[in-house]
Amino acid sequence: MNIPQSSYPRVVIVGGGFGGIALAKKLSKKEAQVVLLDKHNYHNFQPLLYQVSTGGLEPDSIAYPIRKVLQGYPNFFFRLAQVQEVKTDTKRIKTNIGEIFYDYLVVATGSETNFFGNKGIESKGMAMKTIPQSLNLRSLILENFEQALLTDDLHERDALMNFVIVGGGPTGVELAGALAEIKKGILPKDYPDLDTRRAQINLVQGGDRILPAMSQQASEKAEKFLEELGVHVWKNIRVTDYDGKRVSTNTKTIFDAETLVWAAGVKAVGLKGLDAEEFLCRGNRLRVNEFHQIVGLEDVFAIGDVAQMETEEFPHGHPMMAQPAIQQGRNLGDNLVRLIENKPMKPFVYKDKGSMATVGRNKAVVDMPKFRFQGVFAWFVWMFVHLYFLIGFRNRVVVFINWVYNYIRFDREARLIIRPFKKQNRVERDTLMQD
Ligand SMILES: Cc1cc2nc3c(=O)[nH]c(=O)nc-3n(C[C@H](O)[C@H](O)[C@H](O)COP(=O)(O)OP(=O)(O)OC[C@H]3O[C@@H](n4cnc5c(N)ncnc54)[C@H](O)[C@@H]3O)c2cc1C
Numbered sequence: 001m002n003i004p005q006s007s008y009p010r011v012v013i014v015g016g017g018f019g020g021i022a023l024a025k026k027l028s029k030k031e032a033q034v035v036l037l038d039k040h041n042y043h044n045f046q047p048l049l050y051q052v053s054t055g056g057l058e059p060d061s062i063a064y065p066i067r068k069v070l071q072g073y074p075n076f077f078f079r080l081a082q083v084q085e086v087k088t089d090t091k092r093i094k095t096n097i098g099e100i101f102y103d104y105l106v107v108a109t110g111s112e113t114n115f116f117g118n119k120g121i122e123s124k125g126m127a128m129k130t131i132p133q134s135l136n137l138r139s140l141i142l143e144n145f146e147q148a149l150l151t152d153d154l155h156e157r158d159a160l161m162n163f164v165i166v167g168g169g170p171t172g173v174e175l176a177g178a179l180a181e182i183k184k185g186i187l188p189k190d191y192p193d194l195d196t197r198r199a200q201i202n203l204v205q206g207g208d209r210i211l212p213a214m215s216q217q218a219s220e221k222a223e224k225f226l227e228e229l230g231v232h233v234w235k236n237i238r239v240t241d242y243d244g245k246r247v248s249t250n251t252k253t254i255f256d257a258e259t260l261v262w263a264a265g266v267k268a269v270g271l272k273g274l275d276a277e278e279f280l281c282r283g284n285r286l287r288v289n290e291f292h293q294i295v296g297l298e299d300v301f302a303i304g305d306v307a308q309m310e311t312e313e314f315p316h317g318h319p320m321m322a323q324p325a326i327q328q329g330r331n332l333g334d335n336l337v338r339l340i341e342n343k344p345m346k347p348f349v350y351k352d353k354g355s356m357a358t359v360g361r362n363k364a365v366v367d368m369p370k371f372r373f374q375g376v377f378a379w380f381v382w383m384f385v386h387l388y389f390l391i392g393f394r395n396r397v398v399v400f401i402n403w404v405y406n407y408i409r410f411d412r413e414a415r416l417i418i419r420p421f422k423k424q425n426r427v428e429r430d431t432l433m434q435d
Contacts, residue, residue, distance in 0.1 A: 001100050003077050006033040009340055012093060012100060014083045014271070015108035016043050016066040019304030019325035021391070023106060026333025028073040032340060035102075037095060039082040041066055044131055045390055047322065048399070050171060052134040053141070054178040055415030056406055059131045061398040064391040083109075086273035088297055104299050104336060107271060107286060108329070111305035111320055114265035114283070121166075124244040125260040128171065137261065138414075139421035141179075144258050145187065146417075149194050155256070161199035162257040164247050166239045167264030168205030169213065170357040173222055175261060176203040177359035180229035185410040202255060204234045206264070211365070213319065214355055218365035221374040225359035239264070266320060268306040281308040285317060290347035292332045303328035309348065318350050322389065327351065358382045361407065 008031050013020045016038035027034045042063040051057040070076040081095040086107075092099050113129050115122040126137045141163075148160040163179055165172045179201045187196035203210065203226065209219040210226075210233060223233050234253065239260075241248040247255040268284040279294055281287050285308035286294050292301040292309070304325030308317035318324035328348060335345040356378065358364040364378040373381075383403060387396050406412055 001035075001079055001081075001095075001098050003033075003035055003079075003100065006075065008033045008075060009103035010035060010101065011104045011106065011336060012037065012102040013106045013108055014038075014093070015110055015304070015306075016040070016069075016078075017108060017110045017304060017325065018322045019110075019329040020106070020108035021066070021069055022326045022329030023108065023303065023333050024070055024076065024329075026330050027336060028070055028076055030333075030337050030340075032336065033075050033077070034070075034073075035077045035079065035100065036066065036070070037079050037081045037083055037093075037100075038066055039080070041078075041080050043069065043391055045395075046129070047386060048390075049128050049131070049134045050175040050178055052131065052414075053128055053137040053175065054182060055138060055142075055412040056178065057399060057402055058414050059135060061395050061402065062390070063131060064395060069391065083271060086271050086300070088273060088300060091299070102299075104301065104339070106292075106332065107274065107294075107300070107302040107306055108304050108325070109269040109271065109306050110325075111266040111268050111283075113262060114267035115262060116265060118241065120241045120243055121239070121260065121262055124242050125166075125262040127262055128175070129266070135419060136421045137259075139417045139419060140259060142415055142417050143421065145191060145194070145196075149191060158198055158200075159245065159256040160258045161196065162202070162255060163200065163259045163261070164202045164204060164239070164255045164257045165261045165263060166204050167262065168203055168207070168210030168233070168235075169263065170211065170355075171263040172203055172205070172261075173210055173226065173357050173359060175263065176201050176226060176231045177229060177363070180226070180231045181360050182412065182415075183230065186412060186415070190415075200232065201230070202232045202234060202257075204237050204239055204249070206236070206238045208235055210235070211357055214357070214365065215367050215372055217372055218357070218367050218374065222357060222359055222365050225363040225365075225374075229360055229363075266305070270306075274300070281310075282316065283308075291335055291345040292328060292348060301332055303332055311350075314350070319355075321355070323353055324350055356382050356385065 010033045012035045045062040048062045052059050081097045083095050085094040113127040144160040148157045165176050183199045211219045238250045242260045270284050286302040288302050288307045288309050294300045305320040331348045354368040356366040362376045364382040365374045366378040
């Protein structure tokens with residue numbers, strides 16, 4: 001890998017997401033050699049992926065080069081590499097560009113879409129976890145409308161304009177809201193010769209309320225906002241299969257839809273060598289102690305979505321969200337320094353700063369630890385928080401300008417089919433893109 005020997009201990013971080021970057025920043029000026037490995041050369045700001053899928057933002061504005069985050073630190077090295085295996089007995093990692101030795105290893109590989117073994121949904125449904133997947137979805141949505149214009153078959157036309165989003169968490173809610181706004185504000189102008197009023201946006205939630213991780217008040221308000229926008233919210237229904245045209249459920253309800261977006265589950269991205277049963281919890285997460293050490297391995301740590309730290313307050317681990325990943329990365333940074341200096345490590349304590357979701361223009365819900373609010377102010381808070389956590393000054397400016405422009409003009413100008421998505425090639429394409 002062409003990384004020089006150093007008198008400092010080597011910390012290898014796998015994954016340049018929220019957790020990995022926060023950790024690398026903490027360690028960058030310390031007496032450690034930091035090697036960050038990621039299969040992409042950019043950090044992906046996942047909370048805004050739905051805006052890429054719906055033409056509100058260009059993909060470049062939510063991605064940031066990892067090399068730039070830690071430019072100028074002499075002890076920091078980035079390698080574009082897919083990690084294939086961890087060999088804990090020899091403290092080595094196997095990657096597609098060679099092997100590397102570590103003194104301390106941090107797994108921060110995040111999570112991926114969990115289809116719960118349903119091959120039909122996996123091969124015919126759309127996921128939205130990476131930028132290539134979001135671009136695929138953007139293309140498919142637009143291609144469907146182009147196709148709907150061409151067909152005389154009313155049933156086929158309706159199916160092309162019928163969207164089923166499975167999962168009533170923030171991703172599903174935000175995507176459904178954005179699609180509803182497109183239907184209302186953009187489609188009638190773009191397709192005056194198509195009856196776009198027939199387009200349907202269905203949000204299907206297995207439980208009895210959407211946004212189940214938020215307060216009851218936030219769930220109810222978000223549902224009201226969605227209904228105002230014309231989204232059909234289906235609760236207590238589970239999608240059981242999809243053949244690319246028909247969505248089956250555990251009830252008599254079926255949907256004929258050319259687009260199904262699966263936002264109903266994630267599982268941790270595991271690594272070979274750390275896949276023994278003793279390490280794993282529900283959802284493939286790695287069980288860690290309060291110092292982020294994988295239980296049973298002193299010099300291997302895990303943070304973020306991939307880690308499950310079971311505490312009294314969080315018996316199933318912390319939520320798979322950006323804040324726990326960032327806070328864990330920072331705490332582990334401090335702890336690794338302490339470990340190197342032979343000082344005792346500090347247990348991790350999560351500071352819950354609240355959660356939020358936006359449904360559309362002037363419509364958001366915010367749950368803070370001490371108070372809750374919804375509506376216009378919540379929407380401004382949502383925008384401010386997302387701009388604040390977005391990495392890179394240029395990205396913040398571009399996103400801000402886009403939002404102001406979209407707000408004033410009721411528009412989303414990135415509705416472009418740059419890389420056409422052909423449904424029948426879905427599996428091959430996803431494999432090729434190494435999503
Ligand atoms: C659509 C969507 C919306 C979301 N919205 C919100 C939100 O509004 N608020 C919120 O708090 N959270 C949100 N989240 C969740 C949040 O993005 C994650 O919790 C967060 O990204 C987890 O950070 P992480 O560092 O654990 O992993 P990630 O940020 O996922 O980073 C993992 C990194 O590891 C790399 N990697 C994985 N495997 C390998 C390998 N084998 N070799 C090399 N590199 C590898 C990946 O390329 C990636 O860069 C959302 C997620 C999605 C998908």
